[in-house]
Structures are given as C-alpha cells and as structure tokens.
Amino acid sequence: MSSELNIREEYTDNAVVVFLSGEVDIYNSQKLKERLYKIIDDNKKDLKIDCTELNYIDSTGLGIFVGALKKVKQYDKKIHICKLKENIKKLFVITGLDKLFIIEE
Amino acid sequence: MSSELNIREEYTDNAVVVFLSGEVDIYNSQKLKERLYKIIDDNKKDLKIDCTELNYIDSTGLGIFVGALKKVKQYDKKIHICKLKENIKKLFVITGLDKLFIIEE
C-alpha cells in the first residue's frame, strides 16, 4: 500500500530537486501544493520534480503542477518533470501539459 | 497487485520444494490442491513448501495444506513449511496447525 504521498527535497546550486513518492490525489494534494509553493518562494530557483516513485496522480495534482509553474514563472524560472512512469506521462500528453513543462527521462 | 497465485517446484534428492507466491484464496485454492496432490502422488517424497513470496492465505488454503499432509502421510513422508511471513505464521498458530507441520525459518 504505497498510497501515501511522500515529498523530499534536495538542493543543487541552481535548482531544487523534489522527489515525490506514492500517490497524489484529492486527499493529499493540498499538502503537495503548500510544500511546492513554499519551496518556490523560499528558493526562487528552477524546480526539478523527480517522479521515479510516483505511482498515481489525478487532475488535482496536475493542476497543482500548473499552479507551481505560474509561480516559478514570476521568478523567471522553469519546472523540469523527470522520470515519469508511462501511465503518468500519458496523462500529461492527454491534457497537453507536456507542452508547458520540460519533460525529461 | 500480486493477488495471483503462482506455483513453481524444484526437485532435490529426497524432497520436492514447492514455491508459492501471491495469494491463496477461495478462488484459486483448487488449483493449489490439484498441483500439490499431483506432486505428492507423482513423487512420494517429503514436501517443502517455501512461502517467502506468499502474501495471503485463508482457511481454504490452510485446509489444503492439511489435506496434503494426510496424503503425504500415506507414503510415510512429511511436510516442511518454511519462510512464512509473520502475519501468515500467526494463522498457523491460531489454528493450531503449527503443531501438525514442521514449521521452519
């Protein structure tokens, strides 16, 4: 049961890497939002979201990524989303969000 | 989702080792019964049931182990059950079946 959401961050010189594991859904997405927004405001750096261990995300979670993107753009920064599982990458393609983010392997 | 039951066997000089993985429940227990009974009749050796990857068993499955025990006893052989996960070993203790089988780490 990896249905919990865990969020961990690491700092590099010009980016913050955020590791997501488990599931992002309507129940825990507020926690993701608060954490991402705080990271962005505190650091004003590029964001790299590592999704190696992300098993599930819904539109609530995708909407938070979009909101985070608007926020980093205020600081003229970017969001890289990397190591998406195929079933989740598919959701980015369906919604057209793959064109807003820098999607990396 | 490791809810399927997989059964695999290996042969040693004086025993057949049966590896169970997944779940044994009312839906698939007949498959386990047929396979175990055939292994016993074909080989007439001690049975070693390796439960390293067994995640779930119910009374239907436990009943099949008991039936298999009756069958090996006809050939004067034994059943060793090894590497039970704690939650499953607990079921053997509750039902008293830990005294009928040779339970090994």
Added chain:
Amino acid sequence: MITETDNIEIILPFKAEYVSVVRLTVSGIASRMGFDIDAIEDIKVAVSEVCNKLVALGSSVVPRYKIVFSISEESLDIHFYCEDKSIKCIFGDGNDELGVSLISALMDDVSLCPENDYIIYMSKAIEENI
C-alpha cells in the same frame, strides 16, 4: 448472444479520504476481469476524476453517492448515482478541463451529462483493439 453480467456496488460518503478506497476496489475488479496494468490505471484515473468532482460538490440532501460496476465479458461499465437529484451534469460548469479530458481520453465510452437516473456513465472494453 446471452452474456451474464455481474454487478458490484459501492456506496460511500462525499469525502476526499475515501476516493483511494474506490481506486482499490475498481483495480481489484478490473484486474479480476483480466484488464492489463495500463488499462487498470486508466480506469482508476477516470473513476477518481468523477469521485473528486462529486466530493468537491457534495450534497446538502444525502450523505453518500453510489457507484455500480457492471462486469461482463466484453467490458467494465460504470454508473455513478446519487439520490440528490440536483446533482446532474456535474462537469457542465466547465471548470474541470483537466479532469474531463482525462475521462474522455482514458475510457472507451463516456456519457458525462446523461438524461437519465444516473449521473455519469463510462465504459472500458476489455480488448480495445476490436
């Protein structure tokens, strides 16, 4: 052709914490039906999007909504119901582009605003490439 259909119903509160329970239930049903892992994930997402919206709307009249899973050899058909008849055409407000695009793309047949006693219908065929 006569085919048997099994129905499984789940009735649950309008609460965000139980959407994950629905996901587990539907993944159990879909995996038992023989859907592959990708299709199971698709169904989980589509079903959750409807639950999310229902939970966000809520009802002042009844505490719970109902999902009926109809299992046949060809497909998994899913109907959402609520006794609060004011809950209709829930995506009609146009606020959920992401959710609606996911549901439409991931399921084979979808009725988001039916003139019927159910709120939403969606279906996934077992072999999509028929």
Added chain:
Amino acid sequence: MITETDNIEIILPFKAEYVSVVRLTVSGIASRMGFDIDAIEDIKVAVSEVCNKLVALGSSVVPRYKIVFSISEESLDIHFYCEDKSIKCIFGDGNDELGVSLISALMDDVSLCPENDYIIYMSKAIEENI
C-alpha cells in the same frame, strides 16, 4: 461524547472471484483509518472468511450479499447482510473450525450468530491495547 461514523457499503455477487475485491476495499478503508499493516492483514483474513462461507452457501433467492463498513475514530465495525433471510448463523453447522478460529482470534469483537437483521458482526479497535 459525539463521534461521527462514516459508512461504506459494498454489495456483490456470491462468487469466489470477487472475495479479493472485498479484501482490497477493506484494506483501503483500514489503511485510511490508520490501522497498522498487521491489523490490516488480520481484518482482511477475517472478512474473507465470512465471504468464503457466504459464497460457498450461496442463495437461491437473491444474487448478492452486502457488507457495511462503519468507520469511527475508535474502530472499524463490519456487518454482513443478505436479503435472503434463510441465511442465518452461517457457521452454525460446525464445518469451519479453521475459519471460525481465525475470525474469533483476529477480531476484537465478533457476533457469529446474532438475533438480528445482519448475518455477522465483527469489529476491530484501532488501538488494541486500550
């Protein structure tokens, strides 16, 4: 003391293939409630034993049975129902020593043969060591 209780119901056919669906549903509920992994396994086994027996008995009158999960801060209470009123005291035939011993040992409170409109009641407290 006022405590809120959430009810989740699942209604399903008397068929062996869907007992695993119930296990997934109940494990989702129990994990959301904060039960630890051992307790979740206990509940899965106990619930499955009842489903197994219901499936083995079946009903000539109705196609399905119902399980109601009542979620409170203290415990998960589970009631099994069937509209076929001939299904009563299902373990009364004494044929299921293994199943009955598991249910009784794994749950905190069990009523296997109640004089009531439900078939079986069982409950697991969130903190067993109160």
